[in-house]
Amino acid sequence: ACQHRLWPEIESVVKQQVAWARTGIGECGQGWQLFAEDGEMRMYRREEEVDGMAVDPLKAVHTVPGITGHEVCHYFFGPQYRYDWETTLEQMTVLETVSDDTLVFLQTHKRIWPASQRDVLFWSHMRKLPNENDRDGPDLWTVVNNSTTHLDYPPNVGKCVRIYLKVCLLCQTRVDPPKDGAPLTRDNISCKITYCSVVNPGGWAPASVLRAVYKREYPKFLKRFTAYVVNQTKNKPIMF
Numbered sequence: 437a438c439q440h441r442l443w444p445e446i447e448s449v450v451k452q453q454v455a456w457a458r459t460g461i462g463e464c465g466q467g468w469q470l471f472a473e474d475g476e477m478r479m480y481r482r483e484e485e486v487d488g489m490a491v492d493p494l495k496a497v498h499t500v501p502g503i504t505g506h507e508v509c510h511y512f513f514g515p516q517y518r519y520d521w522e523t524t525l526e527q528m529t530v531l532e533t534v535s536d537d538t539l540v541f542l543q544t545h546k547r548i549w550p551a552s553q554r555d556v557l558f559w560s561h562m563r564k565l566p567n568e569n570d571r572d573g574p575d576l577w578t579v580v581n582n583s584t585t586h587l588d589y590p591p592n593v594g595k596c597v598r599i600y601l602k603v604c605l606l607c608q609t610r611v612d613p614p615k616d617g618a619p620l621t622r623d624n625i626s627c628k629i630t631y632c633s634v635v636n637p638g639g640w641a642p643a644s645v646l647r648a649v650y651k652r653e654y655p656k657f658l659k660r661f662t663a664y665v666v667n668q669t670k671n672k673p674i675m676f
């Protein structure tokens with residue numbers, strides 16, 4: 437995989453996206469609006485437009501008990517699970533298996549009236565990161581999705597408008613060992629999740645429609661996805 441044409445871009449985008457995900461909301465400076473809250477989940481966005489199109493950066497933070505960062509990234513990255521949790525997915529194809537931690541996807545999402553249907557072509561890379569703050573703490577895990585090209589699937593040929601996205605899911609496991617030295621159970625672990633995304637909708641879509649879609653779909657996606665991971669892992673050994 438180190439010789440693959442995508443490797444240099446993957447290296448630089450992963451470093452950039454992880455640094456961005458690690459930057460707290462306060463440190464990011466002004467402009468972040470809290471637009472959704474549900475229990476431990478907080479979702480922020482910044483209203484930005486490019487060529488009159490809303491391309492609002494989104495940053496969500498969530499803490500989920502009972503699961504690890506490795507498990508969250510495993511179920512987010514794996515194509516075999518995606519139809520179970522991705523609410524707006526209509527069609528998903530793995531165009532290329534670059535390596536066991538890097539895939540190229542083509543996805544079409546359900547049409548959202550009145551905009552035209554969208555598709556997205558992206559590489560997806562999963563990686564374990566050393567825990568710089570706490571050397572003997574659990575590692576961080578991340579999945580970065582970044583739009584890319586593929587000769588056989590040029591944009592905007594069929595009915596779908598191609599969107600362009602950068603997504604980073606950064607996960608930090610927290611272990612609170614039981615007092616009496618008993619073996620670790622899922623009651624002693626939790627995962628701090630940071631989800632960042634910037635989506636360019638490609639062809640024109642009314643900013644009001646886009647913002648309504650994101651306001652409705654993103655909280656639903658993160659809640660449904662994390663509930664799916666809890667449900668898939670509850671009777672399985674902990675995957676650190």
Ligand SMILES: CCCCCc1ccc(-c2ccc(S(=O)(=O)CCO)cc2)cc1CCc1ccccn1
Binds near residue numbers: 633657
């Ligand atoms: C008028 C609609 C314009 C665009 C709608 C849109 C844009 C982006 C995406 C999307 C695509 C992939 C990702 S991912 O995090 O990589 C996970 C893998 O699937 C994330 C969001 C989807 C959708 C369709 C609507 C929508 C908006 C949020 C969330 C879910 N659905």
